[in-house]
Amino acid sequence: MQPDQKIKASQPAARDTVRLNPDDNIVIALRDLKIGTQPSGLNVPLRDQVLRGHKIAIAPISAGENVIRYGQIIGQAKADIAAGDHVHVHNLGMGAHQQDYAHATANTPLPHIGEERSFLGYHRSDGKVGTRNYIGILTTVNCSGSVARFIAEAASKRGLLDPYPNVDGVVPIVHGTGCGMSAKDDGYATLMRTLAGYAQHPNFAGILLIGLGCEVMQVASLVDGRPIREDGALRYMTIQNEGGTRRTIERGLAEVEGIARLANQAVRKPARISAITVGMQCGGSDGYSGITANPALGYASDLLVRHGGTTILSETSEIYGAEHLLTRRAETPEIGKKLIDRIHWWEDYTKRNGGEMDNNPSPGNKRGGLTTILEKSLGAVAKGGTAPMRDVYRFGEIIDKKGFVFMDSPGFDPCSVTGQVAAGANLIVFTTGRGSVSGYQPTPCIKLATNSEMYARMSEDMDLNCGDIVTDGVSIEAKGEELFEMLIRVASGDQTKSEELGFGGVEFVPWQIGAVM
Structure with missing residues (x-):
């Protein structure tokens, strides 16, 4: 069954412990508790010092017996546990993990709230709405990560975005992979999904995609035949084709400014x-x-x-x-x-x-x-x-x-x-x-x-x-x-x-x- 939120909903500050479900054989300390004291929720004094957030047995639990929290099994006792004992790693272990999945037996739809609530967001051409209005510099491979950062840093130092107050900033998205990997396995497909997802994220008004040129995750693989952004706010280049770091930075800054002009047209609505x-x-x-x-x-x-x-x-x-x-x-x-x-x-x-x-x-x-x-x-x-x-x-x-x-x-x-x-x-x-x-x-x-x-x-x-x-x-x-x-x-x-x-x-x-x- 689902952990009972009603039981957890309100606990007065005066209590020392909370029992989250009537079936539980432990309680949770709500403050640090000293050995020998008898906190609320227990019929015996504490046999150990117990810190807040930790568990206390409220009844004897035999070795091998299930320990219950939220009305659910959280493990099995590794040794006999007495009432008032601290229940933690020294006496509680994983135990067998078997569950009754009961697929789709408790899927009651929640009632729709008809009240019209709204927020102020950036409406994109694909129908999505952003909560921020950034320009992204997305890298295909670790080798282009530094250059992406150089472009973002140069844009900041030059005040490139000063004329574009609606743009929240330039975000370099760099990582440590993209090469030294198979081009056919699940890892490649996962990275492809991840980069493509960021490229079309509604919090980006536009994307500059930068690769090195010889990596496994090719720029062409991301953009060829892929309508990643319907608004066309996707520019791309490779460092090798541009002629090295300096030329890539200079062209990258020009591309970022071009994207900024488009991005600045977006306003919250x-x-x-x-x-x-x-x-x-x-x-x-x-x-x-x-x-x-x-x-x-x-x-x-x-x-x-x-x-x-x-x-x-x-x-x-x-x-x-x-x-x-x-x-x-x-x-x-x-x-x-x-x-x-x-x-x-x-x-x-x-x-x-x-x-x-x-x-x-x-x-x-x-x-x-x-x-x-x-x-x-x-x-x-x-x-x-x-x-x-x-x-x-x-x-x-x-x-x-x-x-x-x-x-x-x-x-x-x-x-x-x-x-x-x-x-x-x-x-x-x-x-x-x-x-x-x-x-x-x-x-x-x-x-x-x-x-x-x-x-x-x-x-x-x-x-x-x-x-x-x-x-x-x-x-x-x-x-x-x-x-x-x-x-x-x-x-x-x-x-x-x-x-x-x-x-x-x-x-x-x-x-x-x-x-x-």
């Missing part, structure tokens, strides 16, 4: 919020993530879907153990099976590369209270709300359906967001408990803090505090509505903290699959 596509991410998660920020984002996701918009859940390796909650919500059994096919691919992928699906949570996740990937995943899927899952997409594949969808990706945050942006996300919402810092040009990123302590410590990086769900009794619904209104403001031009700080220069990370040769 009202657009239906159904044109918003949100990529949903979590990173640096903690024990509060599945209680506060993730379900609040899930509520906002449902609101956007009810208005006709689109939300993308990803990070396949971090929904492992909770995929059965998504397959139940699949619009058809075939869509549910598409997700399980990706899960099986991942099981094989990690095995043949000497890894395992339970290589998560990270050390920081564990310090924040998470123990197994099952526990982390159950909190992570809360970002997806309750809407039916309309389809499952490959990494960077253009999203062509409205509503809630899933896109396959690694759990590595910058790589996963890269795929979502390539797929068309014009906003990113990122929840974090430990304090992740990053940004994803050309798409603005809204950061949600899962706990009030981290928010106070890192308020210059966080856009919204969801910790007040625990500290002040704010409801999931109220916080979700607050986030929904923030989405509209940011889509209309309000800057996020990561934009103010200038993030986005190193976060383009295409997923590299296959041999490096």
Whole structure:
């Protein structure tokens, strides 16, 4: 069953612990608790010191018995656990992973909200709407990355955009691949989808595409016979054909100025919020993530879907153990099976590369209270709300359906967001408990803090505090509505903290699959 958001919705600040589901045999500490004290929610004193966000057994749990959180299995006891014990990596392990997928058995459509809501966006010729108005310098290969940066830096130093106030900036999109790879495998196809997706992204008013000339990922392969941009705002060149670095920079600056003249004609105009596509991410998660920020984002996701918009859940390796909650919500059994096919691919992928699906949570996740990937995943899927899952997409594949969808990706945050942006996300919402810092040009990123302590410590990086769900009794619904209104403001031009700080220069990370040769 779906983790119960109602139980999580409001917890008064006076409580020491929270039990998220009546079937749970553990509670979550809401503050640091000392050994020997008897917090609310327990009938016995604590046998260990327990930090906030960590788990406490409320009844004896025998070795091999399931540990339950959200009403779901998060692992099995590795040893006998007594009531009042701290439940964590020392006594809780992964256990067997078997699920009843029950495809398409809980896919009730959400009622449409008829109220017309709008944001101010940039209308493109292909019918998409941008939330920003950048010029992109897109590279086919690592060898052209420095030249792309040189062009962007020169444009800034010369004040090239000063006469064009409607242009938000020049964004070099550089990466570390494009050569030393097969031209026939899944890795090549994935990079091709990713670059093509960025080339036609609505937050770019135009694109300058730069290659070296001899790489595997050829400029011609991207542009020949491909109507990447219907508006014609795509220019391309190779360093070898231009005659080297200096000549490429000079011509590149001329091309950027030509694109800027076109881009400056775009102005923000009202657009239906159904044109918003949100990529949903979590990173640096903690024990509060599945209680506060993730379900609040899930509520906002449902609101956007009810208005006709689109939300993308990803990070396949971090929904492992909770995929059965998504397959139940699949619009058809075939869509549910598409997700399980990706899960099986991942099981094989990690095995043949000497890894395992339970290589998560990270050390920081564990310090924040998470123990197994099952526990982390159950909190992570809360970002997806309750809407039916309309389809499952490959990494960077253009999203062509409205509503809630899933896109396959690694759990590595910058790589996963890269795929979502390539797929068309014009906003990113990122929840974090430990304090992740990053940004994803050309798409603005809204950061949600899962706990009030981290928010106070890192308020210059966080856009919204969801910790007040625990500290002040704010409801999931109220916080979700607050986030929904923030989405509209940011889509209309309000800057996020990561934009103010200038993030986005190193976060383009295409997923590299296959041999490096």
